[in-house]
Amino acid sequence: SELQAIQSTEDLTIMASNRNLLVLPGDGIGPEVMNEVRKIIAWMGKKRAIGFDIKEDLVGGAALDKHGVPLSDDAMKTALEADAVLFGSVGGPKWDTADFSKKPERGLLRLRKEMDLFANLRPAKVFDALVDASSLKPEIVKGLDIMIIRELTSGVYFGEPRGRHVNAAGEVEAFDTQRYTAPEIRRVCAVAFELARKRKNKVLSSEKANVMHTGVLWREEATKLHKEKYSDVKLDHMYADALAMQLLRAPKEFDVIVTDNLFGDILSDEASMLTGSLGLLPSASLGAPDATGRRKALYEPIHGSAPDIAGKGLANPIAQTLSYAMMLRYSFDLGKDADMVELAVENVLKAGYRTGDLLVGNTDGVKKVGTQEMGDAIVKE
Ligand code: NAD
Numbered sequence: 001s002e003l004q005a006i007q008s009t010e011d012l013t014i015m016a017s018n019r020n021l022l023v024l025p026g027d028g029i030g031p032e033v034m035n036e037v038r039k040i041i042a043w044m045g046k047k048r049a050i051g052f053d054i055k056e057d058l059v060g061g062a063a064l065d066k067h068g069v070p071l072s073d074d075a076m077k078t079a080l081e082a083d084a085v086l087f088g089s090v091g092g093p094k095w096d097t098a099d100f101s102k103k104p105e106r107g108l109l110r111l112r113k114e115m116d117l118f119a120n121l122r123p124a125k126v127f128d129a130l131v132d133a134s135s136l137k138p139e140i141v142k143g144l145d146i147m148i149i150r151e152l153t154s155g156v157y158f159g160e161p162r163g164r165h166v167n168a169a170g171e172v173e174a175f176d177t178q179r180y181t182a183p184e185i186r187r188v189c190a191v192a193f194e195l196a197r198k199r200k201n202k203v204l205s206s207e208k209a210n211v212m213h214t215g216v217l218w219r220e221e222a223t224k225l226h227k228e229k230y231s232d233v234k235l236d237h238m239y240a241d242a243l244a245m246q247l248l249r250a251p252k253e254f255d256v257i258v259t260d261n262l263f264g265d266i267l268s269d270e271a272s273m274l275t276g277s278l279g280l281l282p283s284a285s286l287g288a289p290d291a292t293g294r295r296k297a298l299y300e301p302i303h304g305s306a307p308d309i310a311g312k313g314l315a316n317p318i319a320q321t322l323s324y325a326m327m328l329r330y331s332f333d334l335g336k337d338a339d340m341v342e343l344a345v346e347n348v349l350k351a352g353y354r355t356g357d358l359l360v361g362n363t364d365g366v367k368k369v370g371t372q373e374m375g376d377a378i379v380k381e
Contacts, residue, residue: 019050021084022056028090030090033316059104060107068102070103090107117286125144126274129352130280136251140251152264189203197230247267299331317374
């Protein structure tokens with residue numbers, strides 16, 4: 001069939017272009033959901049003349065099995081040369097006992113570090129057809145469309161000194177250091193302001209300036225940058241604990257939220273659950289712009305490799321599909337084409353197509369489908 005014919009990456013090379021894409025499917029359901037995105041890439045090449053020079057490599061456990069490391073130097077080099085990386089997911093029980101430095105997740109961390117992907121974008125959008133999948137009341141989440149930007153390469157997960165020792169009182173003590181420089185704060189806030197201009201023009205910056213020095217600096221730098229370059233955007237500030245409450249009370253009040261690594265880790269998970277399922281949520285991680293204005297970028301679903309359903313054809317390909325749409329929008333300025341993909345997903349959900357993870361609440365009139373049927377329905381739409 002046509003769909004089978006366009007599934008392999010080789011078919012796409014005839015549409016070579018100057019858009020360089022590295023595809024890293026990874027482990028578990030990663031390769032399964034990536035296969036569905038390949039169908040859309042092929043459709044886009046044929047019907048919209050959007051071609052990519054596609055390279056593909058191994059990451060995570062798959063790379064560990066073949067190369068003895070979760071990301072080979074070759075793959076790293078290709079990633080640095082690519083305009084964008086489309087990533088699946090890594091990990092699984094097979095590699096749980098691997099040495100810490102060789103764990104599948106280290107492959108992803110290496111990519112983030114060497115590509116200097118400091119801004120992690122996580123949209124939380126509620127599809128009308130899935131309003132009931134949220135644990136919140138429909139009126140709180142209907143129409144929700146927010147973007148959380150988490151600083152990804154600094155803060156308490158990286159600050160030195162860190163470690164553990166026995167202190168002077170003879171007690172075991174562990175410590176981490178929350179540390180931010182002004183430029184680190186400014187560059188991630190700049191991403192937030194720029195994104196807000198393409199959305200509802202509102203940024204909420206969040207920290208704990210009431211109790212933390214880094215919070216005070218964060219608020220100062222966000223305010224300064226806003227005054228200097230982005231005064232057309234509406235800027236507000238909120239303590240991170242208050243924001244955790246507001247996200248549950250009235251999430252629709254927000255547009256773009258920008259915050260540090262630790263708070264962003266927690267708040268973006270909270271926000272994503274407003275939408276119902278892990279299988280729906282994409283993300284983007286962006287680096288600094290180069291001389292041509294293009295940022296290094298990696299796009300991935302927020303879910304993991306889902307070993308419990310891997311290999312069974314049950315995984316929901318929507319998060320991976322929407323990650324591809326984000327790539328079109330942010331790396332290649334193909335906003336209209338990204339809209340098409342997102343609309344196709346929305347229509348397929350409206351028509352009642354549901355993978356297992358979306359079967360909640362009233363299931364009258366829904367069509368239970370597997371990974372491939374969902375992918376095919378999106379391509380058809
Ligand atoms: P997970 O996201 O893989 O799965 C959590 C639950 O959600 C599972 O029940 C799974 O079946 C379900 N789920 C996830 N994605 C789905 C999809 N697309 N469609 C349908 N159901 C889906 O998280 P986990 O179980 O905590 O971790 C499993 C493995 O993935 C671990 O090895 C973990 O380290 C790794 N992991 C990797 C990433 C990544 O690659 N970025 C992220 C998180 C976890």
